[in-house]
Amino acid sequence: MASIVAHSLTRLYGSNKAVDALSFEVASGTVLGFLGPNGAGKSTTMRMLTGFLRPSAGRAVINGHNLETDALAARQALGYLPEGAPMYPEMGVGEFLTFIGEIRGLRGHQLTAALERVVSQLDLGAVMDQSIGTLSKGFGRRVGIAQAMIHDPDVLILDEPTDGLDPTQKIQVRQLIQAMSKDKIIVISTHILEEVEILCNRIMVIAQGQLKLDDTPDGVRRLSRYANAVSLVVDEPQAAASKLSTLAEIAHVEVRRGRITAFPRESEAIGPAVYALAQRERWSISEFHLESGRLDDVFAQITGATPDEH
Amino acid sequence: MNTKTGLLVRREFQGYLQTPIAMFLLVIFSVLSVALTFYIGNFFEREIADLRPFFQFHPWIYLFLVPAVGMRLWSEEYRSGSAELLLTLPVTTAQVVLAKFLAGWLLLGCALLMTVPMWISVNILGDPDNGVILTGYVSSWLVSGTFLAISSSVSASTQNQVVAFIVSAVLCFMLLMAGWPLVLEPVALLAPQWLIDGIARLSVLVHFSSMARGVLDGRDVLYFTALMFLGLIMTWASVEMKKAS
Numbered sequence: 001m002a003s004i005v006a007h008s009l010t011r012l013y014g015s016n017k018a019v020d021a022l023s024f025e026v027a028s029g030t031v032l033g034f035l036g037p038n039g040a041g042k043s044t045t046m047r048m049l050t051g052f053l054r055p056s057a058g059r060a061v062i063n064g065h066n067l068e069t070d071a072l073a074a075r076q077a078l079g080y081l082p083e084g085a086p087m088y089p090e091m092g093v094g095e096f097l098t099f100i101g102e103i104r105g106l107r108g109h110q111l112t113a114a115l116e117r118v119v120s121q122l123d124l125g126a127v128m129d130q131s132i133g134t135l136s137k138g139f140g141r142r143v144g145i146a147q148a149m150i151h152d153p154d155v156l157i158l159d160e161p162t163d164g165l166d167p168t169q170k171i172q173v174r175q176l177i178q179a180m181s182k183d184k185i186i187v188i189s190t191h192i193l194e195e196v197e198i199l200c201n202r203i204m205v206i207a208q209g210q211l212k213l214d215d216t217p218d219g220v221r222r223l224s225r226y227a228n229a230v231s232l233v234v235d236e237p238q239a240a241a242s243k244l245s246t247l248a249e250i251a252h253v254e255v256r257r258g259r260i261t262a263f264p265r266e267s268e269a270i271g272p273a274v275y276a277l278a279q280r281e282r283w284s285i286s287e288f289h290l291e292s293g294r295l296d297d298v299f300a301q302i303t304g305a306t307p308d309e310h
Numbered sequence: 311m312n313t314k315t316g317l318l319v320r321r322e323f324q325g326y327l328q329t330p331i332a333m334f335l336l337v338i339f340s341v342l343s344v345a346l347t348f349y350i351g352n353f354f355e356r357e358i359a360d361l362r363p364f365f366q367f368h369p370w371i372y373l374f375l376v377p378a379v380g381m382r383l384w385s386e387e388y389r390s391g392s393a394e395l396l397l398t399l400p401v402t403t404a405q406v407v408l409a410k411f412l413a414g415w416l417l418l419g420c421a422l423l424m425t426v427p428m429w430i431s432v433n434i435l436g437d438p439d440n441g442v443i444l445t446g447y448v449s450s451w452l453v454s455g456t457f458l459a460i461s462s463s464v465s466a467s468t469q470n471q472v473v474a475f476i477v478s479a480v481l482c483f484m485l486l487m488a489g490w491p492l493v494l495e496p497v498a499l500l501a502p503q504w505l506i507d508g509i510a511r512l513s514v515l516v517h518f519s520s521m522a523r524g525v526l527d528g529r530d531v532l533y534f535t536a537l538m539f540l541g542l543i544m545t546w547a548s549v550e551m552k553k554a555s
Contacts, residue, residue: 082398
């Protein structure tokens with residue numbers, strides 16, 4: 001059973017706390033989206049979870065193996081795609097994947113089968129004889145993912161796995177991650193909130209090295225001021241907005257570019273009340289949308305960053 | 311050698327062969343060692359069938375050639391970020407340190423093997439003591455290994471390959487000249503006699519010259535082995551400290 005336990009993980013750079021007493025546990029079947037603004041401590045945390053950096057305090061345990069005292073077993077249980085997918089540019093793709101497979105203990109038929117699997121899953125057949133340094137960014141990233149999953153690890157830690165991929169390749173990699181997620185732990189660091197919404201069943205937001213939020217995507221969306229808000233487009237938006245603001249269930253109303261957004265008090269469902277008012281007033285409605293909440297809005301609230309900054 | 315270290319050595323060695331480094335090293339070493347033997351070592355004028363004029367220049371050639379090999383061992387891994395991949399594989403830091411060193415040392419051994427035609431030539435020209443020549447080759451390879459271990463430890467402490475090259479070359483030069491007035495005279499102004507004697511005994515040239523003359527002394531072998539071990543321990547410590555710093 002796959003597991004990650006981080007216990008009071010702390011990392012100091014001089015007097016600066018890059019990661020400050022981070023504690024969490026992750027169980028099998030979780031796709032964890034690791035979010036935070038630049039410099040929040042995401043990559044540092046990932047590096048401590050993979051053993052590349054030693055925590056200043058605390059400990060990380062992978063599948064029951066402490067990364068300090070039982071590092072090799074812990075590293076064998078995980079696959080890691082570092083930020084920027086660094087590899088050896090002079091090596092051929094096939095040669096590189098074979099080397100990683102062998103170092104991870106695969107031999108003979110097992111190695112051949114593992115190579116065939118990752119080449120097929122990541123569509124690498126055309127570049128197997130090409131040297132890594134000549135690959136496009138998209139192929140380079142896919143080779144990076146292939147080396148991380150060649151030994152079919154219980155825990156996959158992927159730092160920006162779809163960076164540099166074209167839309168079709170992004171869909172392909174996302175489908176692959178979803179297909180693998182049933183009995184594994186997959187930790188993804190990304191700036192793309194859309195990706196988190198599609199892939200993840202758990203979200204952690206980190207800022208200034210501290211855990212600010214840990215919840216399901218639905219739970220995070222409920223924290224948004226847009227949760228249960230109603231947005232609509234009508235013929236006379238200003239007049240409609242005035243009427244809407246008189247409803248007791250509505251906290252306030254905004255009008256932007258002809259679109260009205262009504263925000264509820266206490267995140268109550270206000271759809272029926274707004275719709276009833278629209279019917280009574282005989283508004284001509286061209287759009288009516290019930291909002292479930294927005295991750296970018298919560299992200300901005302928690303980190304102090306505007307959604308565009310990430 | 312366990313399997314993982316062997317796999318790492320193979321990857322590192324193939325890495326040399328896939329870049330111009332190996333060709334550069336093999337060609338430069340062969341050309342320089344032979345040219346110095348003939349033009350400065352007076353190989354023919356001496357009318358002695360041996361390779362002493364050939365081996366005497368090796369430490370000086372290694373002085374810039376070995377740091378050129380060693381500078382990329384770790385600096386390049388950290389600069390490109392591939393260290394993050396390598397050091398999160400299920401291998402120990404000691405295995406990686408040893409493998410990188412062995413691959414580089416093997417390449418330097420190949421450079422030495424390229425000069426075997428010199429050995430054949432003196433056998434054609436006369437009747438040399440092949441035992442002395444073999445000891446010369448061993449001592450030359452030990453010097454290159456010692457310089458490589460020092461370069462490895464410097465490379466592990468900086469991401470800048472130029473800095474790694476210069477610092478390694480300076481350290482190797484100081485070790486080479488440790489028994490010479492250039493190093494001893496400034497030290498003699500401040501240090502007690504026992505320290506001066508100790509430094510004089512550290513000279514690579516002293517130990518190398520002894521072996522190159524065909525004198526196989528266990529203390530010389532121990533000296534080179536100890537320096538290589540020290541260089542590798544310092545490399546290991548540097549890599550481990552980077553994880554914590």
